Amino acid sequence: MRALFLRFFLLMLISCGSVARADFPRQFTHQGKISAGGVSFTGTGKFKFLLYHATTANGGDAVPVWSNALGAAATMSEPDNALAVEVPVENGFYHLGIGNTALPHMAALPEALTAPVGKHLFLRIWFSDGVSGFEWLQPDLALVAVPFAIEAEKLSGIQTDKIVIETSQGAIVWNGGTASQPGGTAWGEWSSADGVGATAWAGAVSYGIRSTAWAFGAANGERATAWGDTSTASGQDSTAWGGGRASVQRATAWGEWSSADGVGATAWAGAVSYGIRSTAWAFGAANGERATAWGDTSTASGQDSTAWGGGRASVQRATAWGEWSSADGVGATAWAGAVSYGIRSTAWAFGAANGERATAWGDTSTASGQDSTAWGGGRASVQRATAWGEWSSADGVGATAWAGALSYGIRSTAWALASAGGERATSWGQMSQASGMDSTAWAGGHAIGERATAWGEFSRAEFENSTAWGGGIAFGERSTAWALAQASGTNATAWGTMSDASGYDSTAWAEGDAGDIGATAWGKHSTAMGTYSTAWAGGFTFGQRATAWAEGQASGTNATAWGMMSQADGLDSTAWGGGEAGGFMATAWAGALAMGTNSTSWGGSAIAMGERATAWGNMSQADGPDSTAWATGKANGIFATAWAEGNAEGESSTAWGRGTAFGRRATAWGDLSQATGNDSTAWGGGEARMDHDTAWGYGITEGTFSTAWASGLAKGPQSTAWAEGTAEGLASTAVGPGTLAYSAFEFVIGTYPTAYAPLSTIDRQAGDRLFVIGNGADVTTPSNALTVLKDGSIGLQGVDAPMHPLEAASGAHLTTGGVWTNASDRNLKTNVKPVDEEEMLQRVRDLPVYEWNYKAEPAEVRHVGPMAQDFHEAFGLGDSERSIGTVDADGVALASIQALVKKMETLAAENERLRQRVEALEKAASQAPPPSPTASGADLDL
Structure with missing residues (x-):
């Protein structure tokens, strides 16, 4: 809370x-x-x-x-x-x-x-x-008083029987008081509480029911309160203090001689309040219902009226403040000796407000019109008029006059000895006169025409909607003139001494002369003679809608010229800084010449002669239609563009930086670059000599659609060459020093490959090269690391004319039938020594052989053979234990076979010897007599 x-x-x-x-x-x-x-x-x-x-x-x-x-x-x-x-x-x-x-x-x-x-x-x-x-x-x-103030062993001689007496009716008396009615309370000698529930203190008398009286006061009314000698509260719920008299219901009186005699009235300090709920202070008299009066001789006799300091408010809701003030109109207010007679009027300081809702302030001020206002000696004589200051007179309905001014037009306004005679006219300053309807005059100006405005001495606005300032004269309808200028044309505007705007809708400033319809002239010697033309700072225009600045001359319709010696003669042309624009919609800047239709030129000696041509920069020249030249460039072809000493001769060509573009739609930039072919491009010293070529970095192209850069030479159609390579065949490519692609579709890369005579430079021939990697050191030692022919044959390690599908310099090759042939020439071998076939066979017998498949192959693709690690451990052949050379596997197999052959020959000889012995035995056995029964097999000599 x-x-x-x-x-x-x-x-x-x-x-x-x-x-x-x-x-x-x-x-x-x-x-x-x-x-x-x-x-x-x-x-x-x-x-x-x-x-x-x-x-x-x-x-x-x-x-x-x-x-x-x-x-x-x-x-x-x-x-x-x-x-x-x-x-x-x-x-x-x-x-x-x-x-x-x-x-x-x-x-x-x-x-x-x-x-x-x-x-x-x-x-x-x-x-x-x-x-x-x-x-x-x-x-x-x-x-302040201790709660148990009488807490003591004795009462210091006070008679205890006078302290408290409680009667049988519940009344209480103290120290000699008398309470005659139930619930009464009396304190002090001579106090008498004679009303039921009444209270009397210090010699007071309270007769009224539940009344209260102090200090010899008398409270006679029910619930009345009286305080102080001679105070009398006789009305119900009334209150009287300090000798006051409250005689009626809810009245209140404070102070000697105060008398509250109206129901609910209040009187203070000797005042008298007779009216119902009225209030009066300090010897004032409030006689009207709810009236208020304050101060000696103040009288408020009207209902809800108020009077202060000797004022008199005589009618309903009137208010008067100050001696001699008199408010005699319903709801009127008068202050400081003023008089307000009008209904709801207000007057101050000896002013007089006679009109309804009128307001007057200051001695001799008179507001007699309804809703009028007068201040400081002014006179407002008609409805809603306002006058401020001595000698001011507002005599028009709704008019306002200030500081000695006169306003007699309806809703007119005048200040400072001015005169406003026109309806809604406004005039300010001595000698100012606004006589036209809705006119305005300031500081000695004369506004004569309807809605005219004049500012400053000698200014005259004589026509409808005209405006004149600083001594200007505005003769034309809706014209405006400033500072001794003259505007005589309708809607004309003139500013500054000697300025003359005589044309309809014309404008002239600072000694300018605008002599035609809609013309505008600014600055000394500026002349705008063309319809809707504009001239500035000495410019001269005689073309329709032309514009000229700073001594420029614009003679063409819609032409614009800016700067000394600038001349815009063509229709819609523009010239700046001494430029000359003679063509239709041409633009010339800074001494340039633009003679072509829609042409544009900038910079000294720039020339744009072609239709829609553009030349920018000293000595630039654009002669072709739609051509563009910048910074000494020359563009002679249609749609050509040239920059910075570039020369663009071909149609739609582009050249800059000393480049030359002769071909149609060719582009060349950079020193010594030359694009001769149509749609060709050259930069950085490149030469694109055929159609659709591209050359840069001192590359040269001689075949159509070819590309060369970095000193490459592309001779064949659609060929590509860079890094000092030469491409002669159709769609061939050469990359690297000394490379040369002879045949069609050939790609050569590297350095200094071997030379050959191609079968064709424009067709595909099986015997011609397709791909070559050169690895020669210089032109005297050419070499090929790889050669691929168009039939698919591949030569490795210097084989530049392979006779087999795959051929290495060692002689190893793949035959056409698919047989791989290893090189095994004795002349290629060294460190030759015999092998022990028997030992080889023994190692083969001990070599593990498995069935398996490669991890990279499907599981169903199976192989049989040893592991490379086992093979290498058994024989120590080859350069790795992770692979098996076919020549090694074949050699081990051949040696093992030889060992087996020797074993078979030995077994065959033994078998033959045994067969012969068996045959001999069989023959001897057939010729011998039968053996005797006693004969023993141990005797036989086999």
């Missing part, structure tokens, strides 16, 4: 009986009101209390005395939220006993609360609505 406001009271509760200290209750009553944002709180409030001694509220010398949570053991800290005291609050009001231990979390007060000398007792309160948390209700309350 934010912005809490606390209003509270301390009440003394004293019981009848013994005066001994022990008989007094250890508590005092506290009452207050809680509101937030102007809304009174209702509900169960939570409170925390702290009593402390200090010099000032929340002072640095504060000493805690008691808190509801800790009693006499209190500290200056905020008590615990859980120990708050809950108290019902109704419409913001609450009350409770501080120290009433019957309340939960309420500790008893200590026996003595009296503050030390120089200090006071303060009460601090924290409050919470149970939702928003606790808030400290500041400022802390100083308890």
Whole structure:
């Protein structure tokens, strides 16, 4: 809960009986009101209390005395939220006993609360609505009277029977007071409370029900309040203070001689308020209903009227401030001696506002027209007129006059001794005169025509919608003239001495002369004589819609010339900086000449002669139609383009940087570059001599569609050569020093291959080369690393004319039938020695042989043979243990076969010997007698 406001009271509760200290209750009553944002709180409030001694509220010398949570053991800290005291609050009001231990979390007060000398007792309160948390209700309350002020062993001689008397009817009297009715309370001698529930203090009399009177006042009305000697409150709910008289219901009177006699009226300081709910101060008189009067002789007699400082407000809602002020119109206001008679009129400082809703300010100011306004001695005589300043007179409906001016036109405005006679006219400054309707005149100007405007002495705007400034004269309709200029043409504009705009819609500035329809001339000696032409800074135009600047001359229709000696003679031509544009839509800059239709030229001596030609830069020349030349370039062909000393002679050709493009659509750039063929391109010193060729880097092309760069020579059609190569055959390619592609479609790369005579340079011949890699050191030692013929034959290691599908310099080759033939010439071999066939056979017998397939092949493709590692371990042949040379495998097989042959021959001889012996035995056996029974086989000699 934010912005809490606390209003509270301390009440003394004293019981009848013994005066001994022990008989007094250890508590005092506290009452207050809680509101937030102007809304009174209702509900169960939570409170925390702290009593402390200090010099000032929340002072640095504060000493805690008691808190509801800790009693006499209190500290200056905020008590615990859980120990708050809950108290019902109704419409913001609450009350409770501080120290009433019957309340939960309420500790008893200590026996003595009296503050030390120089200090006071303060009460601090924290409050919470149970939702928003606790808030400290500041400022802390100083308890000026100690709650138990009469807590003492004796009463210092005061008669105890005069302290408190409680009657049987519940009335209470103190110290000689009289209470005759139930619930009455009287304090002090001569006090008399004779009304039910009435209260009287200090000799006062309260007759009214629940009335209250203090200090010899008299409260006779119900719930009336009177304070002070001779104060009388006789009306219901009335209030009288300091000798005032409140005679009727809800009246309030403050101060001697004050009299509030109207229902709900208020009178202060000797004032009289007769009107219902009227208010009067300081001897003022408020007689009207809800009237207000303040100050001696102030009189507010009208309903809802207000009068201050001696003013008189006589009618409904009138307001008068200051002596001699008189507000006599309904809703009128008068200040400082002014008079306002008109309904809702306003007058200040001796002004007079007589018209309805009129306003007048200042002595002799008179606003007599409806809704008129007059200030400082001005006179506003008609409806909605406004006059400011002495001698100002606003006599036209809705007119305004300032500082001695005269405005007699309807809704006209005039300032500073000016005169505005035209309807809606505006005039400012002495001698200014605005006589035309909607005209404007300033500083001595004369605006005569309708909607005319004149500024400055001797300025004259004499025609409809004309404007004149600084002594200018505007004669033409909708014309404008400044600074001694003359604008005589309709819609003409002239600015500056000697400027003359005589043509319709013409404009002249600074001594310019615009003499034709829509013409514009700026600057001395500028002359615009052509229709809609423009001349600047001495320019001269006589062509229709022409433009000339800085002494330029534009004679052609729509021509533009800028700069001394510039001349634009052609239709829609443009010339700048001394250029001459003679052709239709031609443009010439900086001394250039553009004579062709739509031609453009820049720079000294540039010439654009061709239609739509462009020449840029000194000595550039574009002679062909649609040609372009830059920086001394020469473009003579149609659509040709030349830059920087380039020469483009062919149609649509392009040349720059000393390049020469002769062919149609040829392009050449760079020193000594030359593109002769149609659609050819040459740069960096290249020469493209045939159609569709490309040459750069000193390359030369002689065949159509050929390409050469880096000193290459491409002779054959569609050939390519670079890096000093020569390509002679159709679509051939040569790359590298000394390379030469002789036949059609041949590709040669490397250095210095061998020469040969091709069968054809334009057709495919099987015996001609297709691909060559040269590896010669120079022209005297040519050599081929690889040669591929168009029939597919391949020569390796210097074989430049292979006779087999694949042929190496060693003699190994692949036959046409597919047989690989190894080189085995004795002359190619060394370190020859015999082998032991038997040992070879033994190693073959021990060599593992497997069936397998290569990992790169499908599993179904099977092979049989040894592993290279096993073969190398067994025989130690070849240069790797990861492969088997066919010649090695064949040699091992041949040696093994020889060993087997020898074994077979030996076995055959043994078999023959055995056969012969068997035959001999068989023959001898057939001729011998039968053996005897006793014969023994051991005797046989086999």
